[in-house]
Amino acid sequence: xxxxxxxxxxxxxxxxxxxxxxxxxxxxxxxxxxxxxxxxxxxxxxxxxxxxxxxxxxxxxxxxxxxxxxxxxxxxxxxxxxxxxxxxxxxxxxxxxxxxxxxxxxxxxxxxxxxxxxxxxxxxxxxxxxxxxxxxxxxxxxxxxxxxxxxxxxxxxxxxxxxxxxxxxxxxxxxxxxxxxxxxxxxxxxxxxxxxxxxxxxxxxxxxxxxxxxxxxxxxxxxxxxxxxxxxxxxxxxxxxxxxxxxxxxxxxxxxxxxxxxxxxxxxxxxxxxxxxxxxxx
Numbered sequence: 543x544x545x546x547x548x549x550x551x552x553x554x555x556x557x558x559x560x561x562x563x564x565x566x567x568x569x570x571x572x573x574x575x576x577x578x579x580x581x582x583x584x585x586x587x588x589x590x591x592x593x594x595x596x597x598x599x600x601x602x603x604x605x606x607x608x609x610x611x612x613x614x615x616x617x618x619x620x621x622x623x624x625x626x627x628x629x630x631x632x633x634x635x636x637x638x639x640x641x642x643x644x645x646x647x648x649x650x651x652x653x654x655x656x657x658x659x660x661x662x663x664x665x666x667x668x669x670x671x672x673x674x675x676x677x678x679x680x681x682x683x684x685x686x687x688x689x690x691x692x693x694x695x696x697x698x699x700x701x702x703x704x705x706x707x708x709x710x711x712x713x714x715x716x717x718x719x720x721x722x723x724x725x726x727x728x729x730x731x732x733x734x735x736x737x738x739x740x741x742x743x744x745x746x747x748x749x750x751x752x753x754x755x756x757x758x759x760x761x762x763x764x765x766x767x768x769x770x771x772x773x774x775x776x777x778x779x780x781x782x783x784x785x786x787x788x789x790x791x792x793x794x795x796x797x798x799x800x801x802x803x804x805x806x807x808x809x810x811x812x813x814x815x816x817x818x819x820x821x822x823x824x
Contacts, residue, residue, distance in 0.1 A: 555784035568597030569772020575643035581607035583644025590765030642674025758805035
């Protein structure tokens with residue numbers, strides 16, 4: 543039985559921050575992605591992570607994206623992803639690693655995905671999105687068993703990863719078996735009605751619409767998920783469910799006065815949205 547997500551999940555997860563807290567309490571998120579062509583993707587993911595409450599955000603990307611990132615998201619720190627020694631140090635210092643947004647499919651991107659999958663440990667949560675999912679599929683890689691892994695594929699990416707054809711992806715059990723075989727702890731399968739798979743079962747998101755069919759929407763979702771799991775120390779499945787619900791609920795609200803919802807504006811609106819749903823801290 544697939545459960546339906548509702549807005550109650552937001553108040554279960556989004557808690558009011560205690561007065562005596564500081565940025566270190568809310569997670570250090572490292573985002574790896576953005577080649578010369580797709581720098582906007584990692585920038586939007588960083589926007590989303592900052593606006594969704596991550597305590598510290600670092601972006602590892604092609605150096606060509608440094609100025610644009612600092613101009614758009616001055617709260618985020620920057621690392622040149624070609625400096626592997628510094629990058630590996632950043633992974634070790636991070637609580638959450640988001641891999642794949644806009645990183646492309648170059649030889650360097652492939653080598654980078656392989657290095658990151660080897661470097662992450664049980665200390666990090668790994669969120670895998672975009673190009674990294676395609677690289678994992680094409681190179682027949684496995685997600686690390688000891689690292690809690692969240693994958694956020696759309697249906698074509700899931701077909702590449704799981705070998706389940708599109709017309710069979712409605713088979714809940716088949717998807718869940720493949721999730722486990724790939725060492726994915728939580729699968730966010732993005733589709734008309736997104737379904738979240740985990741060891742806790744499956745939940746479905748009924749909200750959403752064609753106004754979200756805009757490039758960058760998935761990058762923003764990945765950034766929100768990374769920020770949520772970095773700061774909310776509850777049941778991991780519920781935290782991811784809350785992130786997915788918040789992403790679409792805010793898009794629904796924005797669609798009331800926009801023909802399409804720009805992902806960058808949705809990213810910037812998350813802090814205001816979350817404030818409306820925060821529950822009291824116990």
